[in-house]
Amino acid sequence: MSALLEVSGVSVSFDGFRAINNLSFSIGPTELRAIIGPNGAGKTTFMDIVTGKTRPDSGTVTWGEKGISLLKLSEAEIARAGVGRKFQRPTVFEDQTVAENLTLALKSPRGPLAALWFHLTGAGRQRVEELAAKVGLTDHLSRKAGELAHGQKQWLEIAMLLAQEPKLLLVDEPAAGMTLAERELTTAMLVDLAKSHAVVVVEHDMDFVRRLNCRVTVLHEGSVLAEGSLDHVTADPQVIEVYLGRG
């Protein structure tokens, strides 16, 4: 299976601090992967590099079958190529309705002129309704996103991520601020998504990671410390050392 995303030998420093140090990582087109690691391990910086927010000092990031370098693309171009990102804090457009938020995210031509002439077609409307139903926001479509409860904003953002129809989903702490029941639904959704997408989940909550039941990459000080099943990495003496040392 050829990789969808291939990160190799990437390093980046901020004011002399090596946030990412010779990091290599790859994920297939239909794979669920959890990234864990202590604070400051470089999890968020890794996502920033893949989404084009941060430019690495060295290394390569290639994408897709044709092996396009993501380093040459802007954030918007990377997003259009099929990388979707969900932030840790829910970031929705609070001043706009749930329907508008979803319509914005809906896969469509992204240029200014296309937006001017954009018309929500029957298929598009149906898709927005489906997504809203999927996350339980059907009754809230006409409300402003800013009025939603915290958990609902998380769901809205997840729905927006799905509306983009990305090939790779980068999900930062999806379970933060969710109740136990909601976490279970999130787990189920992520596992289901991984059947047709590549999904990378960054998470602190070990319990949550266990439920995902997938390959785990442990980051430490900007590079990969261990990779494998959760049982495998938790048995790794180095990993235990890192967690114990911090704990």
Added chain:
Amino acid sequence: MTLPLTETPTPATQAPAPLSSFQKYPGGPGAEPPAGSGAEPRGSAALAPRSFLAKNPSVFWFLLALAVLTAVVTILSPALGMGAMSTSFVKTLGKTLCLCIAALAMDVVWGYTGILSLGHMAFFGLGGYMIGQWLMYARTEEIVVAALASDPIPPTAIEIAQGVTTQIFGVVGSSDLPLVWSFAHSLPLQLMLVVLVPGVLAGIFGWLAFRSRVTGVYLSILTQAMTLALSLYLFQNDSGLRGNNGLSGLQNLPGLAETSQDDLSIWFFWASALGLALAYLLCAWATSGKFGSVLRAIRDDEARVRFLGYPVEGFKLFVFTATAVLCGLAGALYYPQAGIINPAELAPIASIYLAVWVAIGGRGKLYGAVIGAALVSLLSTWFTGGRAPQVPLGFYTIDWVDWWQVLLGLAFVCVTLFAPKGIGGIFDRIAPPDRKGAPLGPDDGALMEKEARE
């Protein structure tokens, strides 16, 4: 911290709940939409296609108000013989409508997209210069031809051109027609320049600024620098646009020497009203659909919009350039009514005024921008025109010509502090356009809902 790694693995069979259970997801605290929200469409009805007027209820009222104003001014104008209104007042009203068009452009670029441009009046002025070149050239040509007609030998084209040049540029001590006047003989070409010159300048400026991701106050300062530089350049005689003399006599339309200013003033008023109506329709159309949604999203969270795949810089450049062109067109309608344009019109303060009008009127609402521009510029005309009564305080007499600026400054501070939504916000209290809460996020929204229940 307990060591999470030692926990026993959970059996994999425990997890996946069927996805359909998402439909039953109750949504946590505050899940139900507020009761009694009334007319607002619930659920998927929010997605139903609505007509342009239904999406923009202000358009109907705005066009109605504009039509009534136009009818009243027409009836009272000297052109129809009533004479209840002076020609100069009709011109003032016509000019005010043009300023309203500029305010609409400013509202789209600032109120909707969040780019505080303090240079848009430069584009307004450039539009004025472009139409002024033709007005002045064609009108001078008429005069020169008339003067030379008494000569025994009919004048050649070169002689006429030479005469026109001497007439226009004698004042700056030059007898050559500068290159920038190459198209001045042709109305269609100059009209194209009305669009092209502000558009190209805004395009180049915007491309450089947005590409480097200059935002916020730095962008505002850059736009001020742009308009100042342009104004200083035009002050030079070398600029070829008559330096500090500017272009004058623009109120005389070529070929219409017999037409009185009474008639011309009402014609221009009609044209300005039509221009404002079209600009309002255009802006309402552009800001109500998905395009407007993207603009507001860029205003509120630019980085997030990038991660959705939208070329944020492209959108900014598009809006900046399009509104610059709109300002240029408004200027081309304004200056024939003003009669004169000089580089002082492009001074940085002009663009700051434009921002103040929009802020006082209420940014983010098209009618707010129009109300602000109309009210403040008319008040300004009244106060600075010497017609406002002086206030004798015994020890000091308040002369409004001097004190108007102070009053305007105070009004601006008060609006910023006490009514951030501007005058347009008052309309929302009388007739709330929608109950989706305040535009500033969850806290304000919650407050509105509480108010509604009381």
